[in-house]
Amino acid sequence: MRKKxxxxxxxxGIGLATARMLARNGFDVIITGRRRQRLENLGQELxxxxxxxxxxxxFDIRHRDEVENAWNTLPEExxxxxxxxxxxxxxxxxxxxxxxxxxxxxxxxDTNIKGLLYISRLIMPVMKxxxxxxxxxxxxxxxxxVYQRGNIYCATKHAVEAITKGMRIDLLxxxxxxxxxxxxxxxxxxxxxxxxxxxxxxxxxxxxxxxLRAEDIADIIEFIITRPAHVNINDVLVMPTAQANSFxxxxxxx
Ligand code: 8X3
Numbered sequence: 001m002r003k004k005x006x007x008x009x010x011x012x013g014i015g016l017a018t019a020r021m022l023a024r025n026g027f028d029v030i031i032t033g034r035r036r037q038r039l040e041n042l043g044q045e046l047x048x049x050x051x052x053x054x055x056x057x058x059f060d061i062r063h064r065d066e067v068e069n070a071w072n073t074l075p076e077e078x079x080x081x082x083x084x085x086x087x088x089x090x091x092x093x094x095x096x097x098x099x100x101x102x103x104x105x106x107x108x109x110d111t112n113i114k115g116l117l118y119i120s121r122l123i124m125p126v127m128k129x130x131x132x133x134x135x136x137x138x139x140x141x142x143x144x145x146v147y148q149r150g151n152i153y154c155a156t157k158h159a160v161e162a163i164t165k166g167m168r169i170d171l172l173x174x175x176x177x178x179x180x181x182x183x184x185x186x187x188x189x190x191x192x193x194x195x196x197x198x199x200x201x202x203x204x205x206x207x208x209x210x211x212l213r214a215e216d217i218a219d220i221i222e223f224i225i226t227r228p229a230h231v232n233i234n235d236v237l238v239m240p241t242a243q244a245n246s247f248x249x250x251x252x253x254x
Pocket of ligand 1: 138140141142150183184185186246
């Protein structure tokens with residue numbers, strides 16, 4: 001039986017690049033997200049290009065019942081997930097905390113923390129039972145540092161860090177690896193979503209520098225999941241060369 005991987009938020013960005021990387025490595029892939037058409041296009045591409053099987057689960061990860069119902073539609077052999085990539089996540093808004101939109105806070109908390117927990121809660125017992133598996137959580141530089149107006153987004157990524165550590169400790173006796181990847185600036189839909197579709201504002205985040213690409217992060221996940229059985233990469237913190245941390249970014253003038 002071929003190995004199975006599940007990637008959340010696979011319809012774009014890091015999730016999509018990761019799904020491609022997994023298929024290239026011979027995994028059958030469960031791709032999840034909200035946008036069915038995009039997932040179907042990706043599924044077709046992966047099956048044709050890499051000769052693997054793809055299972056599509058459409059759900060909004062913020063809704064526990066949707067996540068559980070989708071999981072329950074999976075045939076038993078598909079539930080034997082070897083690699084789980086908890087990628088689905090977003091930033092909504094960039095506001096001073098005293099002016100923050102409470103809806104934005106809830107969206108981020110529900111997606112980045114609760115959503116990650118909902119899907120993990122279904123898959124961890126399977127990994128524990130099989131005494132095999134690897135969970136890769138997408139954290140962020142925002143999980144290490146807090147920057148002005150990043151407040152709740154940073155809080156959710158700090159929570160991901162704690163959850164990663166908690167998973168690693170609790171799954172330790174069961175041979176399950178737990179890793180995280182913590183990127184700085186990656187040019188995906190991230191900033192467009194953060195700024196609610198304002199493409200100009202989103203572009204300006206990456207003005208004058210070369211940001212990371214989704215594929216750069218997929219490359220790192222590839223390295224993480226292809227280490228020998230006795231090696232676990234706990235965390236990789238990765239920045240564009242033009243970024244030192246959340247505060248120092250070098251921009252070339254046009
Ligand atoms: C995304 C990186 O610096 O915009 O997680 O918070 S940052």
